Amino acid sequence: MDFMLLIHFLGMAAWFGGVVAAMVVKNALEQRDGSRSMIAHLTARIYSVVVGPGALLTAVSGLVLTMQLAQRVGSDVMGQPKLWVMQVTGLVAAVLVVGIAVPTATQLTRVLSAAEGEWPPAAGRLDARLGKVIYVSIIIYVLAMGGAVLL
Numbered sequence: 480m481d482f483m484l485l486i487h488f489l490g491m492a493a494w495f496g497g498v499v500a501a502m503v504v505k506n507a508l509e510q511r512d513g514s515r516s517m518i519a520h521l522t523a524r525i526y527s528v529v530v531g532p533g534a535l536l537t538a539v540s541g542l543v544l545t546m547q548l549a550q551r552v553g554s555d556v557m558g559q560p561k562l563w564v565m566q567v568t569g570l571v572a573a574v575l576v577v578g579i580a581v582p583t584a585t586q587l588t589r590v591l592s593a594a595e596g597e598w599p600p601a602a603g604r605l606d607a608r609l610g611k612v613i614y615v616s617i618i619i620y621v622l623a624m625g626g627a628v629l630l
């Protein structure tokens with residue numbers, strides 16, 4: 480269980496840290512008049528390499544920890560609402576990141592590569608979707624952390 484907890488915390492650090500890193504990179508490059516294409520490429524790469532795998536590690540290790548907890552202490556602990564808040568919100572946030580944000584980031588990179596330096600309308604829509612999904616997933620992630628703190 481200790482190893483799985485370590486994996487869970489490392490996944491959470493990569494997930495949240497990657498999102499913060501992407502926001503810092505995006506803001507810093509926008510202030511230095513970086514090209515929108517370069518900014519989108521870098522943030523998409525961060526989501527694909529750091530945020531997505533972090534969310535996946537967090538979700539999978541969380542499921543394993545849940546099964547271990549159920550076997551160890553039984554249904555008394557498993558019925559606590561605080562635990563369910565953490566589990567459900569964490570899974571929803573991970574599904575948003577892995578199922579929508581990472582594929583959107585990958586698609587954005589492909590669209591920009593095909594456009595050869597121009598900013599096509601499809602890139603604007605994908606960038607907006609990516610921003611909204613990440614924003615919502617972070618709010619849900621924070622709710623999951625609230626559930627974890629209450630435990």
